[in-house]
Amino acid sequence: MRYEFRVVGTVSETLAEAFPEFDSTPVTEQTLFFGPVTDEAHLYGLLVRFQALGLHVLEMRELPE
Amino acid sequence: MVNRTGPPPPGRRCLEPSGDPMLAARFAVPPLPRLRVHRPALLSRLTAGARGPLTLVNGPAGAGKTMLAAAWLAESPVPGPAVWLTVEPGDAPGAFWAYVLEAFDRHGVKLATAPGRPTRAAGVDRSFLVRIAEGLAESEQPVVLVLDQFDADCAREITDGLQFVLRNCAGGLRLVLTGRTDSLLPMHRYRAAGALAEIRNADLRFTVAETRLLLREHGLELSAEAVRVLADRTGGWAAGLRLCALAMQAGEDPEAFVREFAASRTTIADYLLTEVLDAQPPSTQELLLRASVTDPIHPDLADALTGRDDAAWTLARLARANAFLEQVDGSAWYRLHPLFAEVLHAHLRHRHPGLEPGLHRRAARWLAGTGRLTDAVAQAAAGGDWQFAAGLLVDRLAVDRLFTGLDCERLTRTFAAMPQGLPGAAPAVVAAACRLAGQDLDGCVGELRRADEYLDESAAPATRLSRALVGARAGRLSGDLAATGQAVADATRLLDDCPQLLPGRRPEIRALLLASQGAVELGAGRFDRAEARLSAAVEACDGPGTEQPLCEALGSLALVELVRGRLEQAAEHARGSLAVAERSALLPPRAAGIDHLVLAGVATEHDDLATARAELDLAAASAGPLPEPVAAAAAAVIRCRLATAAGDLEEALAEVRAPGAAAHARRLPRWAVDDLAIAESSAYLAHGDPGAALDLLEAAACDRPEHTVALARALLAAGHRRRAMDLLAELPADAPISTAGRVRACLVQAQGAAENGSAREARRFLRQALGQARPQELRRVFVESGPCVRRLLRQDPQLARAHPWLPSGGAGHPARPGRAALVAPVTEREVEVLCQAAQLLSTEEIAAALYLSVNTVKTHLKSVYRKLSVTRRGDAVRRARDLGLL
Numbered sequence: 024m025r026y027e028f029r030v031v032g033t034v035s036e037t038l039a040e041a042f043p044e045f046d047s048t049p050v051t052e053q054t055l056f057f058g059p060v061t062d063e064a065h066l067y068g069l070l071v072r073f074q075a076l077g078l079h080v081l082e083m084r085e086l087p088e
Numbered sequence: 089m090v091n092r093t094g095p096p097p098p099g100r101r102c103l104e105p106s107g108d109p110m111l112a113a114r115f116a117v118p119p120l121p122r123l124r125v126h127r128p129a130l131l132s133r134l135t136a137g138a139r140g141p142l143t144l145v146n147g148p149a150g151a152g153k154t155m156l157a158a159a160w161l162a163e164s165p166v167p168g169p170a171v172w173l174t175v176e177p178g179d180a181p182g183a184f185w186a187y188v189l190e191a192f193d194r195h196g197v198k199l200a201t202a203p204g205r206p207t208r209a210a211g212v213d214r215s216f217l218v219r220i221a222e223g224l225a226e227s228e229q230p231v232v233l234v235l236d237q238f239d240a241d242c243a244r245e246i247t248d249g250l251q252f253v254l255r256n257c258a259g260g261l262r263l264v265l266t267g268r269t270d271s272l273l274p275m276h277r278y279r280a281a282g283a284l285a286e287i288r289n290a291d292l293r294f295t296v297a298e299t300r301l302l303l304r305e306h307g308l309e310l311s312a313e314a315v316r317v318l319a320d321r322t323g324g325w326a327a328g329l330r331l332c333a334l335a336m337q338a339g340e341d342p343e344a345f346v347r348e349f350a351a352s353r354t355t356i357a358d359y360l361l362t363e364v365l366d367a368q369p370p371s372t373q374e375l376l377l378r379a380s381v382t383d384p385i386h387p388d389l390a391d392a393l394t395g396r397d398d399a400a401w402t403l404a405r406l407a408r409a410n411a412f413l414e415q416v417d418g419s420a421w422y423r424l425h426p427l428f429a430e431v432l433h434a435h436l437r438h439r440h441p442g443l444e445p446g447l448h449r450r451a452a453r454w455l456a457g458t459g460r461l462t463d464a465v466a467q468a469a470a471g472g473d474w475q476f477a478a479g480l481l482v483d484r485l486a487v488d489r490l491f492t493g494l495d496c497e498r499l500t501r502t503f504a505a506m507p508q509g510l511p512g513a514a515p516a517v518v519a520a521a522c523r524l525a526g527q528d529l530d531g532c533v534g535e536l537r538r539a540d541e542y543l544d545e546s547a548a549p550a551t552r553l554s555r556a557l558v559g560a561r562a563g564r565l566s567g568d569l570a571a572t573g574q575a576v577a578d579a580t581r582l583l584d585d586c587p588q589l590l591p592g593r594r595p596e597i598r599a600l601l602l603a604s605q606g607a608v609e610l611g612a613g614r615f616d617r618a619e620a621r622l623s624a625a626v627e628a629c630d631g632p633g634t635e636q637p638l639c640e641a642l643g644s645l646a647l648v649e650l651v652r653g654r655l656e657q658a659a660e661h662a663r664g665s666l667a668v669a670e671r672s673a674l675l676p677p678r679a680a681g682i683d684h685l686v687l688a689g690v691a692t693e694h695d696d697l698a699t700a701r702a703e704l705d706l707a708a709a710s711a712g713p714l715p716e717p718v719a720a721a722a723a724a725v726i727r728c729r730l731a732t733a734a735g736d737l738e739e740a741l742a743e744v745r746a747p748g749a750a751a752h753a754r755r756l757p758r759w760a761v762d763d764l765a766i767a768e769s770s771a772y773l774a775h776g777d778p779g780a781a782l783d784l785l786e787a788a789a790c791d792r793p794e795h796t797v798a799l800a801r802a803l804l805a806a807g808h809r810r811r812a813m814d815l816l817a818e819l820p821a822d823a824p825i826s827t828a829g830r831v832r833a834c835l836v837q838a839q840g841a842a843e844n845g846s847a848r849e850a851r852r853f854l855r856q857a858l859g860q861a862r863p864q865e866l867r868r869v870f871v872e873s874g875p876c877v878r879r880l881l882r883q884d885p886q887l888a889r890a891h892p893w894l895p896s897g898g899a900g901h902p903a904r905p906g907r908a909a910l911v912a913p914v915t916e917r918e919v920e921v922l923c924q925a926a927q928l929l930s931t932e933e934i935a936a937a938l939y940l941s942v943n944t945v946k947t948h949l950k951s952v953y954r955k956l957s958v959t960r961r962g963d964a965v966r967r968a969r970d971l972g973l974l
Contacts, residue, residue: 030355031355032354032355032356032358033354033355034354034355034358035354035358035362036438037358037362037431037434037435037438038355038357038358038361038431038434039434040434040435040437040438041430041431041433041434043437054355071239071268071269072430074148074149074268075148075149075268075426075427075430076357076427076430076431077148077149077150077325077327077328077355077356077357077427078355078357079355
């Protein structure tokens with residue numbers, strides 16, 4: 024499955040490196056991360072990683088294949 | 089007051105149960121930073137919470153959870169001795185409890201009952217938890233246990249165990265959990281009972297006033313507006329504020345920082361961390377980046393990663409600066425703030441692409457040098473250096489850790505990612521062990537063969553020994569005695585060449601080898617020698633770390649004694665094995681629940697079928713998916729006898745054929761095959777089908793005396809009395825046969841004599857059988873021998889009275905407690921009628937078969953119903969079987 028996460032603020036390239044499995048694009052005052060999520064454990068792990076970096080996740084959704 | 093953990097007392101070996109050095113960091117209450125804001129309201133909420141069983145402190149990373157808990161222990165009235173433990177994500181349940189006990193120990197909490205020590209990763213058993221709960225309940229003051237970083241990724245078994253202890257400790261435990269996520273404990277229950285205190289992110293947020301205090305602590309005086317903006321933009325996030333303060337201290341103009349910060353469009357963390365990192369000199373930045381691959385960080389390890397020698401000084405300076413690095417009290421280790429560690433990691437990948445694997449490898453080598461085997465393996469695996477990871481396990485003779493021990497799960501998970509077919513002996517041996525741990529016997533044998541291609545006389549002794557140890561285990565499980573014997577011989581030869589095995593060290597390896605030798609002897613049917621080897625294995629198990637082999641050796645020893653028919657010794661060893669397992673909180677699968685199996689076997693011989701069934705259930709519950717073939721066969725024989733006793737021929741046959749059907753990959757020794765055949769023939773005989781029993785035994789010809797006795801029994805039942813008697817007469821008096829077998833032979837002879845009309849002869853044999861069976865109370869043999877033997881006993885009331893241990897129905901008196909007595913003895917004729925009824929014949933058919941009138945049959949049946957206190961035919965048959973009448 025593929026997911027998209029919408030995060031508050033413009034995330035620098037360096038910080039985005041904390042998510043090597045994801046692509047990211049800045050949009051106005053937000054950053055989109057999208058990429059493959061292996062399973063539910065991975066998904067929760069990602070959420071924890073976002074939180075650990077102080078990133079506030081506004082929205083997440085599964086992308087159509 | 090908190091008892092701070094200093095260095096461990098001298099003389100005390102500070103080892104993890106797995107044998108690796110324990111990390112003192114995890115037991116230490118984190119030191120409080122020099123500069124901080126007092127938050128009395130939150131502290132008193134914690135104190136109030138600790139009057140109840142459970143307090144939660146939940147919030148995101150850097151919200152100040154750990155600091156709050158540490159400040160509480162240091163400054164507030166805590167209602168009892170306080171114990172601190174930092175939980176590592178992914179701790180296996182066994183490891184978790186081992187750490188909890190160690191934490192109790194180090195913080196000076198003595199439990200009234202010693203709960204033992206878990207030695208197995210996958211969990212602890214109920215009785216271990218019961219003893220902890222009991223110990224806590226008996227302590228004078230409640231113990232306050234702070235579990236720092238207790239998060240949802242803890243194993244379910246850990247939270248279940250904690251919940252169990254908390255519920256059963258009679259208020260002897262006050263749990264304080266800090267974590268980023270809600271744990272899996274059933275919070276709703278505690279919440280509903282008003283027994284849960286919660287401090288959540290909204291409570292932890294710094295208010296504007298607290299923000300001002302924090303900044304003032306750092307020597308920063310800002311305008312009210314700037315403070316409000318900071319509090320607002322960071323959302324009161326403690327880590328953010330702290331990093332802001334650091335950045336402002338380093339900068340010239342704090343107000344300008346706030347303006348810039350407020351206008352910045354980047355995320356707070358990103359902005360701050362870049363700012364904080366960039367404020368450090370380049371050499372420090374480099375050190376931090378490189379050290380971020382390990383957690384926690386040791387100065388020497390950091391030096392190994394940078395190739396410099398300034399880490400001790402730099403790390404101490406950073407920790408004093410009070411930001412993102414803290415020194416773990418009482419040790420030389422440092423811990424990075426999780427937030428900061430993540431970002432450093434990202435920076436490392438960004439600034440030095442491709443450097444990370446090399447760093448992991450260097451860390452692995454440093455950790456291996458200090459004896460932290462599991463951590464070293466994990467680092468080597470992270471660096472993709474599988475040769476080093478596998479070589480480490482092999483060289484340290486620690487391949488066994490893939491099967492047992494607290495790190496077992498972590499290690500197997502690590503090696504699951506190892507690519508297949510790596511060249512070299514060590515990866516092949518480790519791969520074989522992994523396959524074996526995953527119950528894949530064929531795969532294991534294949535990997536072992538691959539290992540052999542690399543191994544010759546010039547290979548390192550430790551590598552060859554490791555290969556032999558895995559080979560011996562694989563051989564035992566597959567029943568390949570030749571391979572086991574070869575492997576054990578190889579290993580024994582190599583023992584003296586391994587410097588790791590100096591006398592007094594690693595006793596479990598010698599014990600394991602002796603136990604494997606015992607398994608070979610048992611398979612070959614040389615029971616005396618098997619006993620000698622296994623006893624030696626038990627003696628070799630002395631000292632910590634030998635619980636697992638001791639338990640296994642005692643279990644095998646119990647099985648040997650059971651097979652030889654020495655019930656008392658068998659039961660004693662089985663109980664010994666259970667006691668060891670209990671004491672050390674070992675969990676199945678040990679040797680396939682072999683101890684319960686042996687107890688079931690003993691109970692069966694005693695004709696205590698209820699106990700036998702209960703023990704069998706326990707054995708099945710604790711059995712691993714792949715017991716040794718000998719144990720599987722023994723289990724099948726016992727199950728078959730129980731099914732036969734319950735009158736279920738089909739199940740009896742299915743049980744006895746199961747091990748044979750699974751034998752394509754696993755070889756059964758000949759004597760075990762014969763035992764299965766004998767059990768099967770017994771089932772046929774009990775079902776009244778001597779022809780089938782005879783065919784079976786003749787087809788599976790064997791020169792064991794037990795086989796001869798079974799054959800004679802079947803012959804007699806099939807009406808070939810003369811041949812049966814001749815067979816038994818030829819049986820030498822000193823034949824190596826179990827007591828039960830000899831008793832059975834006497835009973836067959838007694839029966840034969842009775843049929844021949846020589847009552848005196850029959851009585852002589854019966855007396856002989858009773859005399860031999862008495863010391864061990866072998867009741868089942870008499871019950872299985874059928875109505876004829878009971879008839880003989882009834883004809884000789886004096887003899888029956890002399891043997892009160894006999895099963896009820898034998899002489900018409902109930903010998904067993906716990907079962908309702910018969911109203912009156914059932915007569916022989918009634919038993920015969922009941923026998924026919926048991927074969928589902930109608931009243932008319934019974935009458936025809938026994939040459940009686942239909943009315944007489946009905947009279948007999950009625951009187952049987954009355955004596956057995958039942959009302960229906962089916963119940964009568966069942967009850968008669970229970971009482972051993974049929």
